[in-house]
Amino acid sequence: METYYKPEDLPKFQEIGKEAPDLAKKFFEYYNTVFEEGELTEREKSLIALAVAHAVQCPYCIDAYTQTCLEKGSHLGEMTEAIHVAVAIRGGASLVHGLQMHNAADKISM
Amino acid sequence: MSLNRLKSFSKIENNGLSPFPQTLVNHNLSLTRDQTITLQINIGLHCNQVCRHCHLDAGPHRENDMMSRETMDRVIRFAAGNAFKVIDITGGAPELHPDLEYFIRKLKSYSNRLILRSNLTMLHEKGEALMDVLRETGTDIVASFPSLNDVQTAAIRGKGCFDISVLTLKKLNDFGYGKEDSGLCLDLVVNPSGAFLPPSQASQEKRFRKVLKQKCGIVFNNLYTFANVPLGRFLKWLEDSGNFEKYVEKLSSAFNPCTVDGLMCKTLISVSWDGYLYDCDFNQASGQFLGNRKLHISEINDPPEPGGHIATDYHCYTCTAGSGFT
Numbered sequence: 001m002e003t004y005y006k007p008e009d010l011p012k013f014q015e016i017g018k019e020a021p022d023l024a025k026k027f028f029e030y031y032n033t034v035f036e037e038g039e040l041t042e043r044e045k046s047l048i049a050l051a052v053a054h055a056v057q058c059p060y061c062i063d064a065y066t067q068t069c070l071e072k073g074s075h076l077g078e079m080t081e082a083i084h085v086a087v088a089i090r091g092g093a094s095l096v097h098g099l100q101m102h103n104a105a106d107k108i109s110m
Numbered sequence: 111m112s113l114n115r116l117k118s119f120s121k122i123e124n125n126g127l128s129p130f131p132q133t134l135v136n137h138n139l140s141l142t143r144d145q146t147i148t149l150q151i152n153i154g155l156h157c158n159q160v161c162r163h164c165h166l167d168a169g170p171h172r173e174n175d176m177m178s179r180e181t182m183d184r185v186i187r188f189a190a191g192n193a194f195k196v197i198d199i200t201g202g203a204p205e206l207h208p209d210l211e212y213f214i215r216k217l218k219s220y221s222n223r224l225i226l227r228s229n230l231t232m233l234h235e236k237g238e239a240l241m242d243v244l245r246e247t248g249t250d251i252v253a254s255f256p257s258l259n260d261v262q263t264a265a266i267r268g269k270g271c272f273d274i275s276v277l278t279l280k281k282l283n284d285f286g287y288g289k290e291d292s293g294l295c296l297d298l299v300v301n302p303s304g305a306f307l308p309p310s311q312a313s314q315e316k317r318f319r320k321v322l323k324q325k326c327g328i329v330f331n332n333l334y335t336f337a338n339v340p341l342g343r344f345l346k347w348l349e350d351s352g353n354f355e356k357y358v359e360k361l362s363s364a365f366n367p368c369t370v371d372g373l374m375c376k377t378l379i380s381v382s383w384d385g386y387l388y389d390c391d392f393n394q395a396s397g398q399f400l401g402n403r404k405l406h407i408s409e410i411n412d413p414p415e416p417g418g419h420i421a422t423d424y425h426c427y428t429c430t431a432g433s434g435f436t
Binding site: 037041042043067070071072073075076077078 | 257258259261262300302303304306307308309310313314317
């Protein structure tokens with residue numbers, strides 16, 4: 001079935017540099033540095049990436065970081081909890097806007 | 111080499127996977143034997159577990175594939191005539207062999223380091239009597255402990271294995287194993303729970319040490335991370351789950367030329383339960399004899415000479431992926 005997202009495109013990510021090589025070089029250097037062990041371990045960073053991938057709903061990132069999380073030694077329980085963190089923030093971000101709705105409603109209501 | 115194995119790998123070869131010897135040539139490398147310092151003996155394929163990543167298809171159904179006392183005595187004579195630095199007893203579950211204690215007591219005097227590989231659940235069943243023998247003979251233990259998570263462990267090794275393994279590790283600690291200055295080494299082996307590569311050994315050791323200490327009060331000496339080898343039961347799972355091609359591609363694309371010099375097959379001789387010789391335990395599983403020559407332990411007095419040929423195949427990409435097999 002023809003789809004917009006093709007799994008075989010993921011390994012071609014670097015090809016994005018064809019049209020703007022300098023920018024791509026800077027981006028990928030930054031990207032790789034971000035995921036190196038620092039104050040956080042590579043395993044912890046990959047769990048954050050997995051959660052963010054779900055928040056931004058990127059199928060490529062979900063595929064890639066599911067694999068990375070497993071390869072960094074995380075298990076399904078940890079990965080599922082990480083996604084719930086993203087879900088909680090996304091849901092909370094929507095819900096907190098309910099206060100704006102209340103404010104707007106209060107303003108025009110008796 | 112099994113027919114299934116041939117079929118799987120020839121299919122992937124047609125898709126452009128480079129044969130292992132060709133990859134060595136491409137990197138100007140050669141793989142030949144050094145001085146043999148380790149004698150590894152697989153005393154039988156009988157096992158109480160049916161682990162899904164097992165490259166040997168060991169299990170309860172292999173109860174007849176056990177080393178005879180006669181072959182054990184030949185191995186003992188071979189060990190006595192050569193000063194191996196390490197003697198490594200593996201299986202199956204070696205604890206299931208009725209002559210294990212006899213074998214350990216005989217071999218102990220012929221090497222500085224004697225290792226018993228354990229899946230922990232069978233050691234739990236054999237209990238303190240066997241642990242006493244191991245402690246008394248100073249036998250080190252290398253134990254499978256694939257994950258810190260119950261569900262992940264169950265997926266590989268079966269339900270209940272995690273809790274029993276934790277209990278056994280605690281008991282081994284009580285016996286002094288893994289404790290500083292006890293002289294009793296307890297090492298853990300971690301395998302991934304699927305078709306993906308293992309984490310870095312250093313990071314995983316740090317994490318296991320912290321979690322096992324905090325949550326269970328368990329200590330150990332070293333932790334080794336091993337990739338799963340596409341042979342035996344794991345190969346079948348790869349094929350059935352549609353993961354075979356991607357997994358082997360992953361292994362081959364992670365080829366690290368720096369691992370070749372330290373590969374265990376350069377310094378190890380592996381004896382199967384029926385007494386035949388191999389360059390490693392994985393070549394036992396794929397049916398490739400030592401240097402591609404069928405030889406029985408009764409036919410030799412000395413280990414192979416340095417410079418000798420080592421049998422290789424596609425599964426060798428497992429030991430050269432990433433940081434490699436220790």
